[in-house]
Amino acid sequence: MNSEINRSEETGTPDDLRLEKFLPYRLSVLSNRVSNAIAQAYGQRFELTIPAWRVMAILGRFPDLSAAELVEQTAMDKVAISRAVSVLFKNDYITRSEDPADRRRQVLNLSPLGREVYERIVPLAQQYENDLMASLSSDERQQLDSIIEKLMDRAQAWAERGLID
C-alpha cells in the first residue's frame, strides 16, 4: 500500500504537467468516483441505471414530457433517452401515451409504481448530495455553484467555437 515512487526521479523540467493538479483530470476522477458510488446505490436498491434515474428525476417534476423534451432537460442525447425510456417502460416505471395531435410523439409519465420508486430515491439522492456538501466549509459551498456555472459556460463555448488560440 505504499504509494511512493522510488525507482524514478521527477525530472523537474519547469513546465512539466502535473497531472494530479490538472483540472480536467481532477474533474474526471471526481465525477467518476461520485457517479460510481451513487450508481451502485441506485443499482443495488432499485435496478436503475444513471440515465434511467435521470429520466425519472425529470418526469417526477415535469409530467407529460416527450423524449425530445427530456433531451433538452437532461443534456443526454436522443439515443440514451430512447434506451432509458424503453427499459423504464418495460419495468412499468413509466407510461407512454401517443399524442393524438402528433402521432410520432409519445407523452411520458411516471406510473404509480414509478412514482413510488421516485419518492424513495429522491431522499437517498439528497442524502448523498448533503454528505458531499457537508465536507465543504460554508464559504466553499457558496462559491461552488458559481464556479461550476462558469466552468460549464467556458467548456460549452469550446464545443461551439473551439479554443481560441
Added chain:
Amino acid sequence: MNSEINRSEETGTPDDLRLEKFLPYRLSVLSNRVSNAIAQAYGQRFELTIPAWRVMAILGRFPDLSAAELVEQTAMDKVAISRAVSVLFKNDYITRSEDPADRRRQVLNLSPLGREVYERIVPLAQQYENDLMASLSSDERQQLDSIIEKLMDRAQAWAERGLID
C-alpha cells in the same frame, strides 16, 4: 432553440429533486464537456486518446515506471493502462524494456518521438486549463483546489465504507 417547457407544469412538491442543481449530475455534465473538448483537440492533432495522453503525461515527468506504477499515479485501472501502453508502443511513442530483476515487469519510457509530442502537448493542455481558470474570479480560483480535494476525499470514503446512513 427555445428551451421552455410549455406542455407541463412543475409539480412543486417541496422535496422534488432539481436535477439541474444536483451536484453529482452537474459534475458529470461538466466533466464530460471538458473531457470531450480536450479529447478532440488531442485526437485531431496527435491521434491520442485521453488514457494514452495520461500515460504520456506521467511518463514525461517520471521516467522508468512500470504499468503497475502508472496505475498508482493515474487512478486508471490495470486494463486501461495496458491498452494505452500497447497503442503508445505501436506508435513508437514509448519504449518498453524488460526489467532483468523481475522478468514480468516492463520498464516504460517516452521515446524521442514521444517526448517531442509530449513537449508539444503540455502547452496545449495548459492553455486549456488556463482558459478554464480565466473564467473564474481569483477568489474562486483560490478555493477550487480545496473544494475538489474535499469532495474527492468524501467520495473516496463512500467507495471504501459506503454512505453511512
Added chain:
DNA sequence: CTATAGTGGTTACAATTGAAACCAATGTTA
C-alpha cells in the same frame, strides 16, 4: 395534391469500457 424538407423516435453497428479469467514469473511455506 405531390414533392421535399424537417422532426420524433428507434435500430444497427462499431468503438470503448469493465470484470473476470488467465498466463507467466516471483515469493513464501514447509
Added chain:
DNA sequence: TAACATTGGTTTCAATTGTAACCACTATAG
C-alpha cells in the same frame, strides 16, 4: 524443492455508449 499464494500484465467476453442510418409522420412549397 514441491506446493501454494501473489504480483505484473494481457486477453476475453459482455455490457455501455456514440454515430449514423433509418422509418414514420408532419410541415412547407410549389
